[in-house]
Amino acid sequence: MRHVLLAAALLAAASVPALADGAAVFDANCAFCHQAGGVGVPGQFPRLAGRAGAMAAKPAGKAFLPKVVLNGISGRIMVDGEQILGIMPALDTLSDEDIAAVLTYITGLDHQPVKYTAAEIKAARAQPKVAPTDMAAQHAALAAKKIVP
Numbered sequence: 485m486r487h488v489l490l491a492a493a494l495l496a497a498a499s500v501p502a503l504a505d506g507a508a509v510f511d512a513n514c515a516f517c518h519q520a521g522g523v524g525v526p527g528q529f530p531r532l533a534g535r536a537g538a539m540a541a542k543p544a545g546k547a548f549l550p551k552v553v554l555n556g557i558s559g560r561i562m563v564d565g566e567q568i569l570g571i572m573p574a575l576d577t578l579s580d581e582d583i584a585a586v587l588t589y590i591t592g593l594d595h596q597p598v599k600y601t602a603a604e605i606k607a608a609r610a611q612p613k614v615a616p617t618d619m620a621a622q623h624a625a626l627a628a629k630k631i632v633p
């Protein structure tokens with residue numbers, strides 16, 4: 485009887501799709517530049533801790549974050565009152581699940597997490613591609629509206 489129960493439990497576990505681990509996706513794909521915990525490097529790599537959550541708290545900012553990962557961003561952007569001239573490549577080879585998990589993770593650093601779903605990332609991926617330099621221009625426009633801190 486015990487064995488039957490154990491087998492049933494294992495079967496149930498196997499049928500649940502593996503949940504992407506946002507911290508693991510971050511450590512493998514983003515921490516190289518944005519540093520562990522998303523603390524950033526002043527003047528070089530934006531701090532994501534605190535900033536990503538503040539952006540995602542507003543709808544236009546929430547919609548912007550998947551575009552950064554899918555398109556990359558390069559050009560002059562203002563971060564914490566300092567100008568950064570950097571290049572982030574598109575990381576669009578990551579799955580919808582992994583991008584949803586990593587964005588939920590970064591918004592939760594020093595902030596109340598904002599949940600992203602794979603369906604939202606799929607919808608963002610279906611949008612026309614944006615050049616990384618145009619992404620920097622969109623960043624500036626959102627900063628002017630105080631949607632980007």
Ligand code: HEC
Pocket residue numbers: 510513514515516517518528529530531532535536549552553557558559560561563568569570571572573575586587590620623632
């Ligand atoms: C090769 C280095 C590199 C990697 C890897 C990288 N980024 Fe970036 N990221 C940057 C740079 C540089 C910028 C600023 C670009 C600029 O100056 O235009 C940036 C900007 C951003 C921004 C806008 C930040 C702000 O404060 O306005 C977000 C959000 C972001 N990255 C998220 C991520 C996520 C999530 C990952 C992993 C899936 C990632 N990045 C991987 C270098 C990187």
